[in-house]
Amino acid sequence: MDFEWSLFVESLPALARGAATTAELAFVSICGGLVLGLMGGLARVSGIVALNAFALACVTLLRGVPLLVTMLFFYYGLPSLGLLLEAKTVAILALSLTNGAYVTEIVRAGIQSIDRGQMRAARSLGMGWALAMRRIVLPQALRRVLPPIGNEAITLLKNTALVSVIAIPDLLRAGTDIMTWQANTFSPFAGVALMYLMMTLPLVWLVARLESRWRVA
Amino acid sequence: MSVIAVRNLHKSYGATPVLRGVDLTVAKGETVCVIGPSGSGKSTLLQCLNGLEPFESGEVIVAGQHIGWGSGGARIPERQMTLARRRIGIVFQQFNLFPHMTALANVMEAPVQVLKRPRAVVEAEARALLARVGLAHKAGAYPADLSGGQQQRVAIARALAMQPEVMLFDEVTSALDPELVGEVLAVMRGLAAEGMTMLVVTHEMGFAREAADRVIFMDGGLVVEQGPPAEVLGRPREARTREFLGRVLRPESIEA
Numbered sequence: 417m418d419f420e421w422s423l424f425v426e427s428l429p430a431l432a433r434g435a436a437t438t439a440e441l442a443f444v445s446i447c448g449g450l451v452l453g454l455m456g457g458l459a460r461v462s463g464i465v466a467l468n469a470f471a472l473a474c475v476t477l478l479r480g481v482p483l484l485v486t487m488l489f490f491y492y493g494l495p496s497l498g499l500l501l502e503a504k505t506v507a508i509l510a511l512s513l514t515n516g517a518y519v520t521e522i523v524r525a526g527i528q529s530i531d532r533g534q535m536r537a538a539r540s541l542g543m544g545w546a547l548a549m550r551r552i553v554l555p556q557a558l559r560r561v562l563p564p565i566g567n568e569a570i571t572l573l574k575n576t577a578l579v580s581v582i583a584i585p586d587l588l589r590a591g592t593d594i595m596t597w598q599a600n601t602f603s604p605f606a607g608v609a610l611m612y613l614m615m616t617l618p619l620v621w622l623v624a625r626l627e628s629r630w631r632v633a
Numbered sequence: 634m635s636v637i638a639v640r641n642l643h644k645s646y647g648a649t650p651v652l653r654g655v656d657l658t659v660a661k662g663e664t665v666c667v668i669g670p671s672g673s674g675k676s677t678l679l680q681c682l683n684g685l686e687p688f689e690s691g692e693v694i695v696a697g698q699h700i701g702w703g704s705g706g707a708r709i710p711e712r713q714m715t716l717a718r719r720r721i722g723i724v725f726q727q728f729n730l731f732p733h734m735t736a737l738a739n740v741m742e743a744p745v746q747v748l749k750r751p752r753a754v755v756e757a758e759a760r761a762l763l764a765r766v767g768l769a770h771k772a773g774a775y776p777a778d779l780s781g782g783q784q785q786r787v788a789i790a791r792a793l794a795m796q797p798e799v800m801l802f803d804e805v806t807s808a809l810d811p812e813l814v815g816e817v818l819a820v821m822r823g824l825a826a827e828g829m830t831m832l833v834v835t836h837e838m839g840f841a842r843e844a845a846d847r848v849i850f851m852d853g854g855l856v857v858e859q860g861p862p863a864e865v866l867g868r869p870r871e872a873r874t875r876e877f878l879g880r881v882l883r884p885e886s887i888e889a
Contacts, residue, residue, distance in 0.1 A: 537729035537788075540683055541743035541795060542719035544712070551746055555733050 423603040427594045431604065434590025435611045441507055441586065442573040442615070448512030449572060450565070453519020458549070460524040471520060478517035484578050486510045491582045507579040515572045519565060526561035527553055559630045566623030570616050577612075587611055635694075636661050636799045636830045637682065642691030644674075644681060651677045652688065653854035659799070659832050664825040666841035666862070667834045669851035670877055675834045676726075678851070679803045682832070683721040684714040696720040696798040719747060722792035723801040726808050728784040730776040736763060736787045737772040740794045748795070755794075762790040766820050782813030786820055793824075800824065802833040818844075838881060842866055850874045 459471035478486065487510040494501060501509070530553050538548035580589035591608035595601050637659035644652040651674045659665050667675045680686035682693060684700045693700040698717040703709055709717075731739050740759040744750050763769050766786035776784050785805055792800060802821065806814040818840050825831055825844045835841060841848050841862055848865040850858045850873075858871045869875045 531727075531729075533725060533727050533729040534731065536685055537725065537731070539715070540685060540718055540721070540723045541791070542715060542747040543743065544715050547746060551742065552731055556731075559733070 419606065420600060420603045423598060423600055424607055427591075427598075427604040427607050430594060431587060431590050431607045431611055434585055434587040435615065437585055438573075438576050438587040438612075439615055441504070441511065441576045441579060441584070444508050445511035445515060445576070446569045446572055448508065449515025449519050449568070452512060452516025453523050453565075456516055456520030457523025457527060460520060461527050474513075475517045475520050478514050479521075483510060483514050483575055484581065486514060487578060487582060503579075503582045503584050506582060507576070507584055511572055511575065511579075514575075515568055518568050518571075522561045522564045522568065523557065526557035529560060530556050559627075562623060562627050562630065566619065569619050569623075573616055573619065574612060634661055635659060636663075636696060637832060638692070638694045639678075639682070640692040642678070642681060642688060642693060644677060644686065644688035644691075651854050652681070652691075655691070655851075655854070655856055657849065657856060659830060661830055662828045663846045664829075664831040664833065664844055665847045665849060666845040667832065667849045667851055668836070668838070668841060668877075669857075670880075673851040674854040675851045676803055679723070679801050679832065679834050682801055683718050683723055684709070685723075719795055720798045721801065722795060722797035722799065723803065724785070724788050724792055724805045726804040728776070728781070728788045728808070730784050730788055730791070732776050735773050735775055736768060736779065736790075739776070739787055740791045743791070744794050759790070759794055762793055763787070765793075765823075766790045767816070780813060781809045782816045785809065785817045789817075789820055789824075799830040799832065802831065802835070804834050804836065806835070806837060836881070838866060838878075850877065852877065 456471045456475065459467040462468060481489075487506060490501065490506040490510050491503065494506075527549075534552055534556065535548055538552040539545070543551070576586060577588040579586050580592065587608055591604045594604040598604065635658040637657065639655055639657040642652050642655040642657075643650070655674070655678055657678075667678070669675050677686060681688045682695050682700060688701055690702070692702065692704070695717070698713075698720070699709055700714065700717060701709060730736075731742065734742065737756070737759055740762055741752070741755050744755040744758070745752055760769065760772060763772055766789055768783060768786055768790070771779060771783060771787075776787070779787065789800075789805075805821075806817050809817065814837070818837060821831070821833070821840070822844050833840070833845070843862075845862050847859060848862045849856055850865055850869070850871070852873050858865055858869060858874045864870075865874065866878065869878060
């Protein structure tokens with residue numbers, strides 16, 4: 417099983433099509449995870465007992481169950497409950513929810529890391545809780561948690577590789593297909609690895625850029 | 634007419650009573666300094682006055698509004714407390730400036746976001762306030778680039794931007810290096826001279842003596858003694874006041 421340059425080059429177009437699917441899944445799920453995580457984090461610090469308990473229960477469940485199991489449960493389990501979802505929807509749902517669970521805890525920790533005096537000062541100027549959170553606490557908290565949220569985004573991108581088990585033609589699936597009919601593992605998978613790397617690099621760059629732009633002066 | 638009226642204020646942290654029936658009034662335009670040993674409850678008293686600290690019982694009326702509990706003993710809803718806080722300025726020991734905003738943005742934030750006043754008008758006022766505390770040239774600076782004294786002066790300007798009826802000062806010079814205390818006290822003296830109603834919790838006996846219309850000595854969660862500064866600081870009636878002043882003033886008298 418040697419590396420064959422020609423096979424590597426030939427497999428690139430098919431891999432690129434798979435990569436497009438992976439990128440789409442990752443982009444949508446990262447956005448979904450951020451929205452869920454922001455809402456979850458706010459629920460955790462809201463001081464409303466029921467909201468906090470609900471968010472904590474979701475986080476515990478989603479972090480405690482392997483993503484692969486969550487995905488398979490949605491794919492094979494939900495239909496028996498009468499809910500038949502498209503494979504792509506299942507993938508986005510599982511990825512967003514799991515990512516949202518991790519982001520929830522990051523956002524909560526970020527908010528709690530901001531000195532309580534900030535909230536007190538904002539409230540003493542006549543701001544309500546929501547306004548103080550939006551204008552004063554969150555901007556500081558989000559800057560602080562940008563690096564770990566970037567990590568989660570990269571993890572999510574790589575975790576999309578799991579969707580091949582529910583028959584979505586993603587980047588990994590494109591690689592395994594080529595491997596099967598060319599009987600060569602190394603050459604297509606070099607392409608697969610390269611393309612995952614090429615997709616994580618823009619994320620790393622984006623996080624670094626946001627970090628320098630949002631630096632607290 | 635009193636801007637602050639406190640009657641029989643009780644507060645405890647768990648089983649530990651901090652305020653044990655405090656009575657207090659501050660008249661319009663009056664500057665009142667609250668002194669007392671640490672743990673006497675004077676800072677907690679101040680935090681109760683704008684509802685940041687909940688308290689068990691007592692009637693607190695600040696700037697014409699009931700704080701904490703209504704006259705019938707019903708809890709004041711949070712929304713109403715938020716409205717009440719617009720009229721009550723407070724300056725903290727730890728400044729608590731918003732670090733992600735410039736000095737100017739710190740001062741403009743509440744009038745623009747809370748009162749929804751037009752940005753251009755608010756900016757002109759904010760620049761005037763920064764000039765008043767001697768920091769016109771630092772409008773574009775972030776808190777991290779300012780000294781402690783400068784930060785505290787921005788914090789005073791920020792509180793004044795809401796045009797409060799009363800200003801509460803919570804040991805505002807305690808976190809400052811000694812050489813920076815003077816610039817903050819000078820701003821406060823100016824405010825007092827202009828007729829701002831002020832309640833000042835402080836360890837600065839010099840400020841209390843010169844700037845206060847009345848000095849209140851607190852100990853053990855109670856007002857022990859109050860009166861004109863010359864009386865309370867010069868000829869204290871109560872033994873506890875004398876003992877406290879002896880401890881606080883002795884180092885100075887040895888130097889002098």
